[in-house]
Amino acid sequence: MATELVAARLMIRNAAAELDLRDPRAPVLCAMAKRFASDVGFSLANDALQPHGGHGYLKDFPAERHVRDLRVHQILEGTNEIIRVIIAREMFRQ
Numbered sequence: 001m002a003t004e005l006v007a008a009r010l011m012i013r014n015a016a017a018e019l020d021l022r023d024p025r026a027p028v029l030c031a032m033a034k035r036f037a038s039d040v041g042f043s044l045a046n047d048a049l050q051p052h053g054g055h056g057y058l059k060d061f062p063a064e065r066h067v068r069d070l071r072v073h074q075i076l077e078g079t080n081e082i083i084r085v086i087i088a089r090e091m092f093r094q
């Protein structure tokens, strides 16, 4: 989980650095970073909830809030399906 978190952070920071440099690849790198980090974030929160068993699902503990808060990032600012479409278009652009 820690490894995936580091990988997601590196993708975000790399995309941000390319954006600062006004690299023409920046938009697709940002799309890749958004898709990857939001999917990894949700997966990690979901995995972190599991060892808490049924209690992890209850509002009494913060784990369920983390799962909900990360789930929405797969939908917001361009759903991850649409982000995939954007990345694919860029990959096949002549």
Ligand SMILES: Cc1cc2nc3c(=O)[nH]c(=O)nc-3n(C[C@H](O)[C@H](O)[C@H](O)COP(=O)(O)OP(=O)(O)OC[C@H]3O[C@@H](n4cnc5c(N)ncnc54)[C@H](O)[C@@H]3O)c2cc1C
Pocket: 072, 075, 076, 077, 078, 079, 080, 081, 082, 085
């Ligand atoms: C809590 C919350 C806060 C929000 N805040 C904001 C905000 O601040 N600013 C803002 O602009 N919007 C905001 N939104 C709206 C959000 O951006 C939209 O919900 C999001 O863009 C998805 O649009 P939609 O809900 O109309 O889903 P739809 O466009 O109806 O899509 C439904 C599903 O079909 C999939 N889908 C659609 N077309 C394709 C396709 N061609 N190929 C594959 N899959 C496809 C989508 O990925 C999605 O899974 C918010 C939404 C929520 C839930």
